[in-house]
Amino acid sequence: MDVLEAIYTRRSVRDYTDEPVTPEQVQEILRAGSWAPSGLNNQPWRFVVVRSEGKRRELASLTKYRRIIVGASVAIAVFSDREVMYNDTKDHQAMGACLQNMLLAIHGLGLGAVWLGEIVSRSAEVNAVLELPARHELMAVLAVGHPASRNQRSSRKGMEELLLKEF
């Protein structure tokens, strides 16, 4: 899939078929995330892949989007490693670039995903469920699967609102 097409046609996908996401697809998604740019090339991103239904149900219990995580083939919890971070704003930007690479790769592979951010309000409990030390700061969870439908619509502000000035 062309890169511009991927950028413009990617949508949040919240309903999935039962078809599994393969380990090779998960590796490609993580690898794509890892090729994001980061300040000082510090690569703060860390990943936990949650495929087991039991563990997904534990994660799901920590968000109002329970149904999405339970229905996904795999959940990928994305963390930032506090021990390599150097500037919160820049590291969080890098994490956003990483997550966007992952979403675009997922779309390019014919899969679908949604970026779940609300669960970050329960980050301490997520770390407990995933048996991770506080050093790893939860950034988001991606629910990933084969799309049951692709009818999600979205819209963006017009360029006249986004382009403030030209010199």
Place this chain on the structure above:
Amino acid sequence: MDVLEAIYTRRSVRDYTDEPVTPEQVQEILRAGSWAPSGLNNQPWRFVVVRSEGKRRELASLTKYRRIIVGASVAIAVFSDREVMYNDTKDHQAMGACLQNMLLAIHGLGLGAVWLGEIVSRSAEVNAVLELPARHELMAVLAVGHPASRNQRSSRKGMEELLLKEF
């Protein structure tokens, strides 16, 4: 260009030829940025396009990467609008997703760019040069042009370091 190829072959480009970046290319780059995901779809990104050499020199005087901004065809200053932001961490992630879309679009168009973050330490002066109120928070400047060379190497940590656990 295939989306995965774009993700894996994008590199920072710091040297540019004299060939101009067209207004249509700039529009495509901004449009790609605008299709990033954001929490609550709040779309906090705002852009200032700096093509004029005089204004680019003023910007360039605010960073140790002066040479890059002076040598670029166009600089795109990327801001987050404080009046629509709702959560600094999530908004900065969204801004990173926006910047990554822009970098991938630039690469897909056959152009090159580098994400300049150091200039953020002079953000108040950048806002003064660009005649913007404090409401707009500088996130980064992208220097964009036709690559003079594409020999930039980069590397990433191995997956054994990035993938913390699998369940």
